[in-house]
Amino acid sequence: MTTLAAVSSPHETLTIRPLQPTVGAEISGIDLRRPLTDEVRDEIKAAVLAYKVVFFRDQELDRAQHEAFARRFGPLYIHPSVKRTANEGITAIHPIASDAFKELENRRAAQPAGDQWDGYHADTSWRLDPTWGAVLRAVTLPEVGGDTIWVDAGLAYRALSDEVKERLAGLHVVHDFRDALTGAGLDYPIVAHPIVRKHRETGETIGFVNFSVHPWIVGLDRAESTELLTAIIDQYRKPEHQVRFTWRPGSVAFWDNRAALHYAVRNYGDTRRLLERVLIADEPQFADI
Numbered sequence: 001m002t003t004l005a006a007v008s009s010p011h012e013t014l015t016i017r018p019l020q021p022t023v024g025a026e027i028s029g030i031d032l033r034r035p036l037t038d039e040v041r042d043e044i045k046a047a048v049l050a051y052k053v054v055f056f057r058d059q060e061l062d063r064a065q066h067e068a069f070a071r072r073f074g075p076l077y078i079h080p081s082v083k084r085t086a087n088e089g090i091t092a093i094h095p096i097a098s099d100a101f102k103e104l105e106n107r108r109a110a111q112p113a114g115d116q117w118d119g120y121h122a123d124t125s126w127r128l129d130p131t132w133g134a135v136l137r138a139v140t141l142p143e144v145g146g147d148t149i150w151v152d153a154g155l156a157y158r159a160l161s162d163e164v165k166e167r168l169a170g171l172h173v174v175h176d177f178r179d180a181l182t183g184a185g186l187d188y189p190i191v192a193h194p195i196v197r198k199h200r201e202t203g204e205t206i207g208f209v210n211f212s213v214h215p216w217i218v219g220l221d222r223a224e225s226t227e228l229l230t231a232i233i234d235q236y237r238k239p240e241h242q243v244r245f246t247w248r249p250g251s252v253a254f255w256d257n258r259a260a261l262h263y264a265v266r267n268y269g270d271t272r273r274l275l276e277r278v279l280i281a282d283e284p285q286f287a288d289i
C-alpha cells in the first residue's frame with residue numbers, strides 16, 4: 001500500500017495534512033472567498049487527485065463564492081433536481097437536505113427483494129458522463145452526528161481477491177436513477193458503466209459501483225450479480241479503506257467522484273441538516289464519435 005506523506009506547499013501558507021494513509025487530507029492556510037491564483041488552484045487539484053477528498057475548515061463562503069471556487073476546476077453542472085428560481089440567479093447550488101434523505105429511505109424501504117440499494121455512491125453516475133468533482137459546504141448541522149464517509153475506491157479494488165478481479169474484468173453495472181429523474185419530470189436512459197475503470201488523470205484502477213442507483217451487473221443473473229457486488233461493497237465498508245469527516249460550521253469538502261465513493265451517515269433523527277453542493281462537469285467521453 002502506498003502511504004501519502006504530508007505535503008509542504010511552495011505557495012503562501014497552504015498546508016496539506018493527510019488524515020488517513022491513502023484517502024482524505026485537510027488543507028489549511030487558505031481563504032476560499034478569495035480568487036485562486038492558477039498555482040494555488042493547481043496545487044488544490046493535485047491534492048484532490050492524490051487524496052481523493054480534501055477538507056477545509058472555518059470558511060465563510062456565501063453561495064456565489066462557493067460557485068466561484070468550484071468553477072475554477074471546470075464547468076459547473078446543474079443537477080436536474082435543483083429548482084431553478086429565476087430571480088435567485090445562482091443555479092448550480094444543490095441543497096442536500098435531511099428531508100431528501102427521508103425520501104430516499106422511503107424509496108429504499110419500497111425496493112424489490114434482491115435490490116442492492118445502499119448509501120455508498122458517486123454523484124450523477126446515472127449519467128453517461130458523471131460529474132468528476134463536488135464541493136460540499138456545511139449550512140445547518142445537527143449538534144452531533146451527520147458525518148460523511150469517503151471510500152478510496154482504488155484501495156477497495158486492490159483488496160479484492162484475484163478470483164473476483166478476474167470475474168469483474170470487462171463487466172458493466174447498471175446505474176438506474178429513473179425513480180428520482182421521472183419525479184423531476186425527466187426521461188433519461190439507463191446507463192451502465194464499466195465496474196473496473198482507469199482514472200483518466202491518475203491512471204489508477206478503480207472499482208466503481210454506485211450502490212444508491214439499484215446496481216445490477218449487465219448479463220449476469222441476480223444471484224451472480226449480487227455475489228460480485230457484495231464482494232465490492234464489503235471492501236467499501238471496511239474502515240481501513242475510508243476517511244470519516246465530522247462537519248463543523250464553515251467546513252467544506254472537495255472530492256473526486258471518479259476515485260472515491262461517499263456515504264452520508266444518517267444518525268441524527270429528525271434534526272435538520274443542510275449542506276449545499278456544487279458539481280463540476282467532466283469531459284465528454286464520446287465527443288469524437
Ligand code: SIN
Nearest residue numbers: 096147148264275277
Ligand atoms: C452527497 O451525497 O453529495 C452529500 C453527502 C452528505 O450529505 O453528507
